[in-house]
Amino acid sequence: MIVAIVSLMGIGLALGALLGAASKWLAVEENPIEAELQAMLPGSQCGQCGYVGCAQAAAALARGEAPVTLCPPGGRAVAEALAKKLGVKADLSAHEEKVPQYACIRPDLCFGCTRCMAECNVDAIIGATKQMHDVIADLCHGCGKCALVCPTQGIEMRPVPATVSSWHWPKPRRAASAH
Amino acid sequence: MKIFDIAGGVHPVYRKELASEQPIRALPLPPRLYIPLQQHVGALSVPIVAVGSHVGKGQVLCVRQGTLSATQHAPTSGTIVAIESITAPHASGLAQETIVIEADGRDAWAELPALIDDPLAADPQQIIDRVAGSGIVGLGGAIFPAAVKLGMGKQYKLDTLLLNGAECEPYLTCDDRVMREHADEVIDGARIMAHALGVKRILIGVESNKPQAIAALQRAAGADAGITVVPVPVRYPVGYAQHLTRIVTGRETPAEHRNAEVGVVTHNVATAHAVHHAVRYGRPLIARVVTVTGGAIRQPSNLEVPVGAPVSALVDACGGFSCEPRQLVLGGPMMGQPLPSLKVPIVKGSAGILALSADEVVEARERPCIRCGSCVSVCPCGLSPMDMAALIRKDKLDAAAKLFVGDCIGCGSCSWACPSHIPLVQYFNYANGVLAEQERQRRKNERVRTLAEAHALRVESLERAKKEARAAKLGEKTETPA
Numbered sequence: 208m209i210v211a212i213v214s215l216m217g218i219g220l221a222l223g224a225l226l227g228a229a230s231k232w233l234a235v236e237e238n239p240i241e242a243e244l245q246a247m248l249p250g251s252q253c254g255q256c257g258y259v260g261c262a263q264a265a266a267a268l269a270r271g272e273a274p275v276t277l278c279p280p281g282g283r284a285v286a287e288a289l290a291k292k293l294g295v296k297a298d299l300s301a302h303e304e305k306v307p308q309y310a311c312i313r314p315d316l317c318f319g320c321t322r323c324m325a326e327c328n329v330d331a332i333i334g335a336t337k338q339m340h341d342v343i344a345d346l347c348h349g350c351g352k353c354a355l356v357c358p359t360q361g362i363e364m365r366p367v368p369a370t371v372s373s374w375h376w377p378k379p380r381r382a383a384s385a386h
Numbered sequence: 387m388k389i390f391d392i393a394g395g396v397h398p399v400y401r402k403e404l405a406s407e408q409p410i411r412a413l414p415l416p417p418r419l420y421i422p423l424q425q426h427v428g429a430l431s432v433p434i435v436a437v438g439s440h441v442g443k444g445q446v447l448c449v450r451q452g453t454l455s456a457t458q459h460a461p462t463s464g465t466i467v468a469i470e471s472i473t474a475p476h477a478s479g480l481a482q483e484t485i486v487i488e489a490d491g492r493d494a495w496a497e498l499p500a501l502i503d504d505p506l507a508a509d510p511q512q513i514i515d516r517v518a519g520s521g522i523v524g525l526g527g528a529i530f531p532a533a534v535k536l537g538m539g540k541q542y543k544l545d546t547l548l549l550n551g552a553e554c555e556p557y558l559t560c561d562d563r564v565m566r567e568h569a570d571e572v573i574d575g576a577r578i579m580a581h582a583l584g585v586k587r588i589l590i591g592v593e594s595n596k597p598q599a600i601a602a603l604q605r606a607a608g609a610d611a612g613i614t615v616v617p618v619p620v621r622y623p624v625g626y627a628q629h630l631t632r633i634v635t636g637r638e639t640p641a642e643h644r645n646a647e648v649g650v651v652t653h654n655v656a657t658a659h660a661v662h663h664a665v666r667y668g669r670p671l672i673a674r675v676v677t678v679t680g681g682a683i684r685q686p687s688n689l690e691v692p693v694g695a696p697v698s699a700l701v702d703a704c705g706g707f708s709c710e711p712r713q714l715v716l717g718g719p720m721m722g723q724p725l726p727s728l729k730v731p732i733v734k735g736s737a738g739i740l741a742l743s744a745d746e747v748v749e750a751r752e753r754p755c756i757r758c759g760s761c762v763s764v765c766p767c768g769l770s771p772m773d774m775a776a777l778i779r780k781d782k783l784d785a786a787a788k789l790f791v792g793d794c795i796g797c798g799s800c801s802w803a804c805p806s807h808i809p810l811v812q813y814f815n816y817a818n819g820v821l822a823e824q825e826r827q828r829r830k831n832e833r834v835r836t837l838a839e840a841h842a843l844r845v846e847s848l849e850r851a852k853k854e855a856r857a858a859k860l861g862e863k864t865e866t867p868a
Contacts, residue, residue, distance in 0.1 A: 250835030375819020
C-alpha cells in the first residue's frame with residue numbers, strides 16, 4: 208500500500224517536473240492568440256487603424272496596445288468579437304456612431320487617372336485610363352484610401368443608406384418607473 | 387382525420403365578425419398606383435420600363451433578379467409617370483424605389499403569355515416558370531416567391547401539398563372570403579401546384595371557425611380522394627406553416643430547416659387562387675383581397691385591390707373613419723406592423739388594414755416581470771421568452787441566441803399573455819435583427835478578405851512578371867554587344 212502510494216507519487220512528481228521544465232524550455236515566443244485575432248479582422252490591409260496591415264494590428268491587440276474598436280470597416284461586430292476573445296469590456300458607445308461608408312465618384316470631377324483604382328485593394332473600382340471610373344458600392348468596404356489619392360477630390364465617402372431590408376426593430380425602451 | 391397538437395398558443399378576441407360576412411368587392415380604380423420594386427423576399431426586381439412610356443394591364447414592369455426574387459406587373463393600363471423613392475408600407479417608414487403609374491381608365495390588358503393547354507398534364511417546369519413569370523409570392527404574409535417553393539420537388543422527397551387556410555390572425559377575413567367565393571379556383575390552383583410539385587396528396591387546413599369555407603372547399607373538391615379539407619382547432623398561431631404542418635401531419639420541422647424536409651410544402655389558399663389565374667388565364671398577380679376593418683372603420687369590408695393602390699383609397703371605399711383611429715396597422719393585430727402613413731401603397735403581402743379604436747388598443751404601462759411563466763406556457767415554439775428578454779435587455783444577445791431566440795417566429799403570443807405588459811416579442815425582433823446584421827457584416831468582412839487576398843496575389847504576380855520582363859530585356863542588352 209505505502210509502496211504503491213510513494214511510487215505513484217514519485218512518478219507524478221517526476222512527470223510534473225518534466226512538464227514544468229518543458230513548458231519553460233520549449234515555450235513558443237509568438238503569442239498564439241495573434242493568429243486568432245488576425246482571423247477575426249477583415250483582412251483587407253486597409254490601414255485605417257494606423258497599423259500597416261491586419262497582422263500588425265492583431266499583434267498590437269494581442270500586446271494590449273490597441274483598443275478593440277480599432278477597426279472601422281469591421282464595425283461593431285468585429286469590435287464585439289475581439290472584446291470577447293480578449294476578455295475585455297469594450298466601450299462601444301463611441302463606436303456606434305461610425306456608420307459604414309462607401310466611396311462615391313463624382314462624374315464631373317473624374318478624368319480617368321486610375322490612381323484610385325490602383326489604391327483599391329478589393330478591386331471595387333472599375334474604369335480605364337481617361338475613362339470615368341465608378342465604384343461597385345456592394346464591394347466597397349469604406350477604407351477611404353481612394354478618396355485620399357484622388358487629385359481632384361472627386362471621391363466622397365457617403366454613409367451606406369438604411370434600406371427596408373436592412374432595417375430592424377430598435378431595442379424596446381424600458382418604462383421609466385417600475386412601480 | 388387525426389389532428390395532432392402543438393405546444394402553446396393563445397385565444398385572442400377574434401373580432402372576425404366585423405368583416406367576415408362582407409362579400410369581396412372591387413376597389414374603384416385609384417387614379418395613381420405605386421408599385422414598389424421590392425414586394426417579396428429576395429433580390430430587388432429591376433425596372434424595364436421608362437418614365438413616360440405607356441403600359442398595358444399585366445405588362446411586366448420590372449423583372450426578377452435571380453431565382454429568389456419576383457417580377458412586378460402593371461396592375462392597370464396607363465402611363466409611367468415616375469420611378470422614385472416613396473415611403474414603403476413597412477414599420478421603418480423608410481423610402482424605397484417605386485414605379486408610379488397614372489391610370490388611363492381603360493384598364494386594357496396587355497398581351498398575355500400563351501395559355502398552357504392542359505396544365506395538369508404539362509411539364510412541371512412549365513408551370514413553375516409561369517408562376518415565376520407571373521410574379522406570384524406567398525400571399526399569407528411571408529411573401530416568399532411561390533415558384534421557388536414549387537420547385538422544391540426536385541430537391542426534396544415530398545408527399546403532401548398543404549394549403550394554408552387557417553387564417554388564425556384576429557380580424558382578418560380575406561382568406562375566408564376567397565375560400566367561400568372562389569373555392570373552385572382555389573382547388574384548381576391546388577391541383578396545378580400539386581402537379582408541379584409531383585405530389586398526390588393535398589391537405590387544406592382551415593380553422594374550424596370558418597364552417598362556410600370548409601363546406602365550400604369540400605363541395606369544390608367533390609369526390610377527389612386526393613384532397614382532404616382538415617378543420618383545425620381555433621388557436622393562434624395554428625396558421626404558421628410549421629405549426630399547421632405539425633397539426634395536420636404530426637411531422638415536426640426541425641429548427642432552422644424547411645418544411646419540405648419533412649415532405650410537406652405549404653402554400654396559402656390565396657396563392658393557390660393566384661396560381662389558378664396565372665396558369666389558366668395567363669394573368670399575373672396584380673391584385674389581392676385585403677380586409678379593411680377595425681373599430682374605427684365605418685364599414686369594414688373585403689376589397690379586391692390592385693397592387694399599388696394607396697391605403698387612403700381603401701379607407702375611403704369603406705366609408706372612412708367612424709372615429710379617430712388610435713392605431714393603424716398593416717396586417718393582423720398580432721403580427722402586423724404599424725402603418726407609417728395612409729399614403730403608402732398596398733403590396734402583394736398586405737392582407738389587412740386595421741384602424742383600431744381606443745377601446746381595442748391596450749396601452750398599459752410595462753411592469754417588472756413576476757416570473758409567472760405565462761409566456762413560457764403559451765410559446766408555440768417551446769422557448770422561454772422571459773429568460774431571453776432578460777438577457778436581451780442586458781445586451782447579452784449571444785446568450786439569448788443560445789436559448790434559441792432565432793427560432794422565435796414573432797407571433798406575439800408571449801406579449802399578449804404577459805400580465806406585466808412587457809413587450810417581449812419586440813425584444814426578440816430586435817435581437818434577431820441585430821444578429822442578422824452581425825451575420826451580414828461577418829459575411830461582408832469575409833468577402834472583403836477574399837477580394838483583398840486575390841488582389842494581393844494579382845499585384846504580386848504582375849510585379850513578378852514585370853521584373854522578369856526587365857531581367858529578360860537586360861539579358862538581351864548584355865547579349866547584343868557580345
